Amino acid sequence: MQVRIAHDAPVSVRAGALVVPVFSDGSLDGAAKAVDAELNGALADVLKSGETKGKLCELSLIHAHEKSYRRVLIVGLGESNAFEPYMLARYAGSAVRYLGKRGIRDIAIALPERAVGNEAASASFVAEGALTASFDTTAYQKEPEKSSRIESLAILAGSCDAAALERGLQHGQAVGEAVNFARRLALTPANDMTPTHLAHEAAQAAKAAGLQVDVLDEERARKEGMGAFLSVAQGSAQPPAFIVMRYDGDPSSKDLLALVGKGITFDTGGISLKPPERMEEMKYDMSGGAGVIAAMRAIGRMKPKLNVVGIVPATENMPGGKATKPGDIFTAMNGKTIEVINTDAEGRLVLADGLCYANKLGATKIVDAATLTGACVIALGHAASAAVGNDDAFVRTFLGAAKPTGERYWQMPLYDDYSQAMKSEIADLKNTGGRPAGTLTAAAFLKAFVDATPWVHLDIAGTAYLDNESAWQAKGPTGTPVRAFIALVEQLAGVPKKADE
Ligand code: BES
Ligand code: MN
Ligand code: ZN
Numbered sequence: 001m002q003v004r005i006a007h008d009a010p011v012s013v014r015a016g017a018l019v020v021p022v023f024s025d026g027s028l029d030g031a032a033k034a035v036d037a038e039l040n041g042a043l044a045d046v047l048k049s050g051e052t053k054g055k056l057c058e059l060s061l062i063h064a065h066e067k068s069y070r071r072v073l074i075v076g077l078g079e080s081n082a083f084e085p086y087m088l089a090r091y092a093g094s095a096v097r098y099l100g101k102r103g104i105r106d107i108a109i110a111l112p113e114r115a116v117g118n119e120a121a122s123a124s125f126v127a128e129g130a131l132t133a134s135f136d137t138t139a140y141q142k143e144p145e146k147s148s149r150i151e152s153l154a155i156l157a158g159s160c161d162a163a164a165l166e167r168g169l170q171h172g173q174a175v176g177e178a179v180n181f182a183r184r185l186a187l188t189p190a191n192d193m194t195p196t197h198l199a200h201e202a203a204q205a206a207k208a209a210g211l212q213v214d215v216l217d218e219e220r221a222r223k224e225g226m227g228a229f230l231s232v233a234q235g236s237a238q239p240p241a242f243i244v245m246r247y248d249g250d251p252s253s254k255d256l257l258a259l260v261g262k263g264i265t266f267d268t269g270g271i272s273l274k275p276p277e278r279m280e281e282m283k284y285d286m287s288g289g290a291g292v293i294a295a296m297r298a299i300g301r302m303k304p305k306l307n308v309v310g311i312v313p314a315t316e317n318m319p320g321g322k323a324t325k326p327g328d329i330f331t332a333m334n335g336k337t338i339e340v341i342n343t344d345a346e347g348r349l350v351l352a353d354g355l356c357y358a359n360k361l362g363a364t365k366i367v368d369a370a371t372l373t374g375a376c377v378i379a380l381g382h383a384a385s386a387a388v389g390n391d392d393a394f395v396r397t398f399l400g401a402a403k404p405t406g407e408r409y410w411q412m413p414l415y416d417d418y419s420q421a422m423k424s425e426i427a428d429l430k431n432t433g434g435r436p437a438g439t440l441t442a443a444a445f446l447k448a449f450v451d452a453t454p455w456v457h458l459d460i461a462g463t464a465y466l467d468n469e470s471a472w473q474a475k476g477p478t479g480t481p482v483r484a485f486i487a488l489v490e491q492l493a494g495v496p497k498k499a500d501e
Contacts, residue, residue: 001096001131001134001148001150001151001152001153002151002152002153003126003127003130003131003152003153003154003155003169003172003173004152004153004154004155004169005123005154005155005157005162005166005169006108006155006156006157007156007157007162008108008154008156009034010031010034010035010069010108010110010156010158011034011035011038011067011069013068013069013108013154014068014069015068015069015070015106015107015108015154016069016070016071016099016104016105016106016107017061017069017070017071017072017073017095017099017104017107017108018031018035018064018069018071018072018073018107018108018110019072019073019075019091019092019095019099019107019108019109019110020032020035020043020072020073020074020075020110021074021075021076021077021091021110021111021112022043022047022052022054022074022076022077023054023076023077023078023079023080023083023112024053024054024055024076024077024078024079024080025054025079025080026047026048026054027080028043028047029113030110030111030112030113030158031110031111031156031158032074032110035069035072038067039062039064039067039072042062042064042072043072043074046060046062046074047074052074053076054076054077054078055076055078056076056077056078056087056090056091057075057076057090057091057094057470057471057472058075058076059073059074059075059076059094059095059098059471060073061074061098062074071104073095073098073099075091075094075095077091077112083112083114084404084406085121085122085125085404086125086404086405086406087125087406088111088112088115088122088125088126088129089125089126089128089129089132089172089406089472090129090406090471091126091129092109092125092126092127092129092130092133092153093129093130093132093133093471093473094133094471094472095107095109095133096129096130096133096134096148096150096153097133097134097148097471097472097473097474098471099150100134100148100149100150101148103149104149104150105149105150105151105152106150106151106152106153106154107150107152107153108153108154108156109126109130109153109154109155109156110156110158111123111126111155111156111158111160115158116158116159116160116161119160119161119164119165119168120164120165120167120168120171121168121404122160122165122168123155123160123164123165123166123167123168123169123172124168124169124171124172124175125172125406126155126172127155127169127171127172127173127176128172128173128175128176128179128483129172129176129472130153130176131172131173131176131177131179131180132176132179132180132183132472132473132479133148133472133473134148134150135180135183135184135474136148137187137474137476139184139187139188155169171302174298174301174302174486175298175482175483175486177298178294178295178297178298178479178482178486179294179479179482179483181205181290181293181294181297182287182290182291182293182294182295182477182479182482183290183476183477183478183479185198185201185286185290185293185294186283186284186286186290186464186465186476186477187476187477188283189283190265190266190282190283190316193265193283193286194238194265195233195238195239195240195241195263195314195315195316196238196239196241198241198243198263198265198286198289198290198293198312198314199215199241199243199314201293202215202243202245202293202310202312203215205245205294205296205297205300206245206296206297206300208297208300209247209296209297209298209300209301210300211245211246211247211296211297211300212245212246212247212248213243213244213245214243214244214246215241215242215243215244216241216242216244217239217240217241218230218233218239218240220242221240221242221353224333224353224357224360225331225332225333225335226242226313226332226333226353226356226357227330227331227332227333227353228330228331228332228333228338228349228350228352228353229242229313229315229349229350229352229353230330231324231328231330231338231340231349232264232270232315232317232324232343232346232349232350233315233316234320234323234324235270235271235316235317235318235319235320235322235323235324235343236315236316236317236318236320237318237320238265238315238316238318240313240315241263241314241315242311242312242313242314242353242354242357243263243289243293243310243311243312243313243314244309244310244312244357244361245292245293245296245310245311246307246308246309246310247296247300247306247307247308247309247310248307249299249303249305249306249307249308249493250305250306250307250493251307253306253307254362254364255307255364255365255492256307256308256309256361256362256363256364256365257308257309257363257364257366257367257488257489257492258308258309258310258311258358258361258363258365258366258367259291259292259295259296259308259310259311259367259368259369259485260288260292260310260311260312260351260354260355260358260366260367260368260369261286261287261288261289261291261292261293261310261311261312261354261368261369261370262285262286262287262288262289262313262347262350262351262354262368262369262370262371262372263286263288263289263312263313263314263315263350264285264286264314264316264317264346264347264350264371265283265285265286265314265315265316266282266285266316266317266318267285267317267344267346267347268282268316268318268319269317269319269343269344270317270318270319270323270324270343270344270346271319271323271324271325271326271343272342272343272344273319273344281465284371284464284465284477285317285347285371286312286314287369287371287460287464287465287477287480288312288368288369288370288371288458288460288464288481289312289313289314290477291369291460291464291479291480291481291482291485292310292312292485293310293312294479294482295310295482295485295486295489296308296310298482298486299486299489302486302490304489304490304493304495305493305494306489306492306493308489309358309361309363311354311357311358313350313351313353313354315350317343317344317346319343323343324340324343325340325343326340326341326342326343327339327340327341328340329426329427330349332352332353332356332449333352333353333356333360334356334449336352336428336448336449337427337428337429338352338424338427338428338429338430338431339424339426339427339429339430339431340430340431341430341431341432342431342432345431345432345442347370347371347372347442348372348431348442348445348446349431351368351370351372351446351449352445352446352448352449353449354368355368355446355449355450355455356449358450359449359450359451359453363453364453364454365394365453365454365455365492366450366453366454366456367398367456367457367458367485367488368446368455368456368457369385369458369460369481369485370457370458370459370460370461371459371460371464372439372442372457372459372460372461373438373439373442373459373461374438374461375435375437375438375439375442376438376439376459376461376462377461377462379412379439380462381462382462382463382466383408383462383463384408384409384410384462384463385407385408385409385410385458385459385460385462385463385480385481386409386410386411386412386439386443386458386459387399387409387410387411387412387456387457387458388411388412388413388414388439388440388443388456388457388459389411389414389454389455389456389457390414390450390452390454390455391454391455391456393454394454394455394456395411395456397488397491397492398456398484398488399411400491401487401488401490401491401492402481402483402484402487404487405483405484405486406483407463407480407481407483407484408463409458409484412439412440412443413440414440414443414444414447415440418433418437418440418441418443418444419444419447419448421433421434421437421441421444422441422444422445422448428448429445429448431445433445439459442459443457443459458481458484460480460481463478464477464478464480465477465478466478
């Protein structure tokens with residue numbers, strides 16, 4: 001889909017459909033007002049009838065046969081005083097999904113009046129939402145039923161600053177493409193998305209974005225002392241791949257942000273085998289890693305002034321003949337020994353060496369993302385990811401950067417009690433701490449591998465993929481945490497906040 005800025009007046013634009021916003025107080029906004037006048041009050045009638053209440057992503061279609069725009073789609077933006085710019089991604093996304101399923105090929109979309117003065121963010125979110133809404137989930141279908149056919153989307157500039165809109169459009173396109181890239185990696189089934197293939201995708205992404213890439217195979221991982229990572233890989237017939245991508249945006253600085261993502265391309269649980277119900281969802285267990293790879297590609301293209309390294313320890317977790325047995329003890333890269341109580345707590349094992357390697361490369365800040373614990377889904381459901389860290393100031397920086405993106409993160413505590421629960425009687429650590437606070441005992445385990453480097457851990461088990469579609473998003477992988485990663489990098493690099501431009 002091609003997204004562009006257009007300078008047509010709403011009433012004279014040529015399109016299969018014209019999309020206009022309405023807030024839940026029922027007041028018509030900007031372009032909607034002009035179109036309503038031209039259609040003799042047809043939009044006001046729809047609102048008066050109560051057919052649509054203007055709730056966020058609520059849709060109402062009006063045909064306008066003789067007009068150059070053939071239809072008007074009214075899309076709710078919710079309560080006017082609860083509006084946040086990221087809602088424009090959902091506004092555009094729900095329109096694109098609705099119209100795309102109905103075979104419409106070109107759309108024009110109006111911005112709400114309040115976009116004036118906030119052009120870059122507004123255009124960015126519209127472009128991001130439009131692109132992510134047209135994400136194709138039909139790659140494995142011979143005769144795809146409902147792939148979107150929208151070819152072009154024009155954002156109507158109205159009285160907005162055109163240069164700022166154009167900047168925002170570029171930004172939103174980069175974010176949207178990164179989100180969709182991460183989703184494709186996650187959606188691809190594990191027989192195709194092996195660790196080797198994930199490394200190949202990372203190498204291609206690095207090439208496209210001018211990044212350095214290094215993939216450590218089993219032999220090199222062993223030389224580095226990555227006993228925790230390799231303990232997970234040893235049960236699988238697929239060779240592991242420890243993926244490292246590097247972007248040097250500020251060579252004069254010693255600061256280095258490390259993004260570390262769990263890259264379990266399939267999690268059977270290993271010898272502590274998972275029950276069959278919904279085990280197929282465990283192809284998404286590399287969503288954190290996919291987020292790192294996709295964010296790195298976007299960062300390489302956006303060229304912020306910051307050094308960033310992306311690290312993805314990738315392997316399957318399988319119950320093969322050489323698999324880890326409960327009770328086995330392994331040594332991680334930092335020399336700490338780990339008693340494996342439950343082979344299904346494998347994410348923290350691969351991340352342990354991922355975090356150690358980030359330290360070895362000289363990371364001065366670390367953020368990791370992982371579909372780490374079912375307990376996180378119990379705690380926060382699908383509404384938010386957990387954020388846990390060892391440095392409150394850095395956690396706040398992360399949360400502040402992530403909030404405007406619309407991805408939700410909720411801070412949870414990291415008390416020493418949780419570290420106590422991870423002590424083994426026979427080794428330095430054990431890999432499970434019992435049922436209480438499962439998300440936080442997992443985080444406490446990771447903390448043992450970061451030393452004093454400011455670090456934030458994101459548990460995205462409940463947010464990386466969704467079982468249900470929404471108006472603006474297909475079911476399946478969501479692209480979390482790509483938006484937050486990109487926003488954090490921009491924040492640390494001192495890119496002006498979109499809203500301030
Ligand atoms: N990948 C799973 C966590 C998960 C569960 C993600 C459900 C998404 C949805 C992880 O490797 C795992 O199995 N964790 C165990 C840890 C336990 C054995 C301590 C869990 O949460 O049950
Ligand atoms: Mn597991
Ligand atoms: Zn897992």
